[in-house]
Structure formats: structure tokens, C-alpha cells
Amino acid sequence: MRVTKKLLAPAIISIAALALAGCAPTSDTPDNSGEAPIDIAIITSETGPLAAYGASYLAGFEAGLDYASDGTGTVDGRELNIEYADDAADADKAVSAAKDFIGQGFKIIAGTVSSGVALAVAEQADQNQVLYISGPAAADAITGVNDYTFRSGRQTYQDVATAGTFIGDPAGQDILVFAQDTAFGQGNLAGVDAVLGAAGANVSSVLVPEDATEFTPFAQQIVDASPDLVFVAWAGATSGAMWEALTQQGVFEATTVVTGLGDVSTYGAYGAASDQLNFLNHYFAGAAGNDVEAAMIASIEAAGETPDLFSPDGFVAAQMIVQAIREGGDDVDAMIAALEGWTFDGPKGSTTIRADDHAVIQPMFQARLVADGDSWIPELVDVVDADTVAPPVAG
Known part of the structure; x- marks a missing residue:
């Protein structure tokens, strides 16, 4: 497991600032800077057979966090403590990491490329009543598996x-x-x-x-x-x-x-x-041609990475996490309510988290x-x- 503190490069911050000038916080934005940081766990493949997909997801996630937080890495002034674990596409490793994070009090888990891993982590989310947002894992069975599990990418259907x-x-x-x-x-x-x-x-x-x-x-x-x-x-x-x-x-x-x-x-x-x-x-760089995609591509390239197949999955996961925290705070049920039925502009275009089963309704x-x-x-x-x-x- 590795812990990464988010220090955003000035170039990336300026990209987000330009892209989000119309969405900047106003004086009505609550100041939560005095509250404890929100703990977020990212479990995905950093090594193993799906490592390239995991890298694409992570690059997208960091770009999405920069975008959704207006370049601050915070949500309404509240710090985000993001920790990472490598599952190597192994369900046992992922479950062990999830249990460790949950034991530390983490209420938000995201990531995973493998469908088998995602379903195993989803079970932990249900048992422990924490929010889980799976990543590129495509199995249809992830959709609607329980009230606590969402996804940020497409599915096989x-x-x-x-x-x-x-x-x-x-x-x-x-x-x-x-x-x-x-x-x-x-x-x-x-x-x-x-x-x-x-x-x-x-x-x-x-x-x-x-x-x-x-x-x-x-x-x-x-x-x-x-x-x-x-x-x-x-x-x-x-x-x-x-x-x-x-x-x-x-x-x-x-x-x-x-x-x-x-x-x-x-x-x-x-x-x-x-x-x-x-x-x-599902996605290739330039496919969507919208402003959100342009911001994602610019941010990923500024970090020295290449936009790829699963970059939107990471980007959307970050958007969902920020939305969940902004509307739900520390309350998992309120986070779920904030995501269900939410429609937003993602890097692929207009995207909706379907309330009934948490499917991601998105263009292909x-x-x-x-x-x-x-x-x-x-x-x-x-x-x-x-x-x-x-x-x-x-x-």
C-alpha cells in the first residue's frame, strides 16, 4: 500500500482554473477547512496483467480530481486524504486492502479493473456500509449488486x-x-x-x-x-x-x-x-470533443501521461467522489442519495448515474x-x- 499526498502542479491547476472559471466557488460556499480530512481509498491494478489499465484509470482519476475540485484537491475547503493499494488483479489482495481501509474508518473506496475483484470488494462495501465506486471492471453483475456499489465506467451490455x-x-x-x-x-x-x-x-x-x-x-x-x-x-x-x-x-x-x-x-x-x-x-482520446474531455486530456498530458481507454473511468470516479462528499459529507447514505439520479457533464458527454441500479448511462x-x-x-x-x-x- 502506498500513500500519496496530492500536490498539484501549477500547470495543471491553471488548466482546471480555465476550464472551470464559470464553476468557481462563490462566497456562499461553506468553509469546512476546520473539519477532519475525508479518507478515500483507491484500490486498483498497479502491477500484474491489468497494470496498464490501472495506470490509465489512475491518470484519469488525478485529472478528474483536479477538475472537480477546481484545482484545489479539496471539497469546499475540506482536505482529502487519498491512499492507494495495488490489487494486482487479485481478489484476495483487494479484499484484504479493503478490510484494512474500512478498519481504519474509510467510508469511500474506488477503483479496480478486474470484474472478479470488483464483485469481491462490492461484497465488503455492502457488509460494512461504505461507498464503493468500481472502475473499468465491465461485468454487468456489478450494476445493481447492492445499494452501496456504483461504477464509473461502462458495462458489457x-x-x-x-x-x-x-x-x-x-x-x-x-x-x-x-x-x-x-x-x-x-x-x-x-x-x-x-x-x-x-x-x-x-x-x-x-x-x-x-x-x-x-x-x-x-x-x-x-x-x-x-x-x-x-x-x-x-x-x-x-x-x-x-x-x-x-x-x-x-x-x-x-x-x-x-x-x-x-x-x-x-x-x-x-x-x-x-x-x-x-x-x-468505450473511449479514445478526442472521441467526445467536449470541454470536459479537453480538460481531461490537457491535465493528463501535462502530467506526462497519455489519455487512454480507461482515462474517463478514473476521471468520472473523481467527479462522483467530489459530488458525494459535497452533498453528503461524512454520511454514506447521504453520499448515495447525492449520486443516485445525478446527471453531469463527463469526458464522454452527458452522463447519468441511474438511481434504480447505479448503471452509468453514457454515450458510446x-x-x-x-x-x-x-x-x-x-x-x-x-x-x-x-x-x-x-x-x-x-x-
Whole structure:
């Protein structure tokens, strides 16, 4: 566990001051400087397989805290004591850290990239009645899991529903999921069936053994099936060979192929398929084109970091924490009430924390990759309206 005291660089403070000139505190703002600091715990991956995602989240969080606090690092004059713990994508480590923070009296916990970790921490939040705001973890099960758990990013339903927007109304259309025969691939198949299948699509799959190295026969199966849309869910070192096989077998000429656009490090991973793919996207730098996003990007870059896939998740988490404290003080129930139904301008656009189940109703994006010298960069195709991809209220 590490403890970081927030000392904001003058350049970052000036960015926030410019962005928030119209939102500066007035003489009516309460002075809470004499009260004890608010303790906030951030638990996320700083090492391990998801460390890059954790770094993106943390960069966004620090930019969001600067923005939401008008560059002061305080809320209405009240100091924030922010402590960090590395979960390394391990639920046991996260739960141990959460218990330690809760034992010290912390009432706000945020972070986590892994869905399994988020669900484990959510259980601790419920048992101990503390506010928990999960991060990039995408599992739909996090939404509505209990009264104390929120999220600051998108969820799987929104990813899959965004994929469906490439073919319009999915009713009666044939959608094939092409994925590895692993928990990850099977989970994506289940998600497509639950979202697009429930909307009337005919969902089938080609699941490839995880140890496969020759993908031509599987690519041919896609062509033979002649689906209206192929949803590709793939991870790992065989990605390049897989995309090459789909290109060689003419899959892109035969149908619409959609996959998720990942973080900056993946932009060059698609080879000859790069400019033939349709990408559903949670976020890439420049996608939203609003003032809040501009402030986020400027702040992250001023800190020497790169805006990336999960930067908005950290930024929104900071906005939510400041809102919860500003309206709720030290009272967790009041913090929850302050967040439920809250609509605000986030880096992706207008964002609402749905009161019923704490889903984050937010825009999503369609994107493509375009050549930029010897590399590839994302380009916006369309903004997908938040209500279009809003998940059903969790029961």
C-alpha cells in the first residue's frame, strides 16, 4: 500500500482554473477547512496483467480530481486524504486492502479493473456500509449488486449493444460470435446472446480451441455461415495470425466484422485488417470533443501521461467522489442519495448515474482505424446515444 499526498502542479491547476472559471466557488460556499480530512481509498491494478489499465484509470482519476475540485484537491475547503493499494488483479489482495481501509474508518473506496475483484470488494462495501465506486471492471453483475456499489465506467451490455448498432435493428439478423473457447470467449458469446439475441437476432458461434495456431479452417466456417455480422472477441498472442486468416479467407468482403477497440498499445495489432474493421469503443482520446474531455486530456498530458481507454473511468470516479462528499459529507447514505439520479457533464458527454441500479448511462462510440505514417490511429465514425445502449434496469 502506498500513500500519496496530492500536490498539484501549477500547470495543471491553471488548466482546471480555465476550464472551470464559470464553476468557481462563490462566497456562499461553506468553509469546512476546520473539519477532519475525508479518507478515500483507491484500490486498483498497479502491477500484474491489468497494470496498464490501472495506470490509465489512475491518470484519469488525478485529472478528474483536479477538475472537480477546481484545482484545489479539496471539497469546499475540506482536505482529502487519498491512499492507494495495488490489487494486482487479485481478489484476495483487494479484499484484504479493503478490510484494512474500512478498519481504519474509510467510508469511500474506488477503483479496480478486474470484474472478479470488483464483485469481491462490492461484497465488503455492502457488509460494512461504505461507498464503493468500481472502475473499468465491465461485468454487468456489478450494476445493481447492492445499494452501496456504483461504477464509473461502462458495462458489457453497453459494449455489445454498441456492436449491434452497426447493423441497425438486430431482429431477424444472423450474428456470429468468433472467439476463443475460453471463459472470456464464452462470456462474450453469452453477452451477445443476452443482448442481441434478446432483441431478436439469431446468434451462433465459432469457438476456437485456445491452443489453436492455424485459423484458416475457422475463418472458412465464418464465410460458409454467411452471417450479417461477426462479433470478434479475442485476446492474446495469436491475435495477429487470427486477423491474417480472416483477411486471407475474404471474411471482410463477405460480411460486417465488429470488435472492440482497446487501448493505445493495440492500435497496431490488426495488420492488413486494420482499415476493414468496425470498432465498438468505450473511449479514445478526442472521441467526445467536449470541454470536459479537453480538460481531461490537457491535465493528463501535462502530467506526462497519455489519455487512454480507461482515462474517463478514473476521471468520472473523481467527479462522483467530489459530488458525494459535497452533498453528503461524512454520511454514506447521504453520499448515495447525492449520486443516485445525478446527471453531469463527463469526458464522454452527458452522463447519468441511474438511481434504480447505479448503471452509468453514457454515450458510446463507433470508430475505425486510419493510417498515420507507419502506424494507425482511431477516427470517430459515430457517437452512439446513451439511451440507445442503456442496459435494462438490473433486477
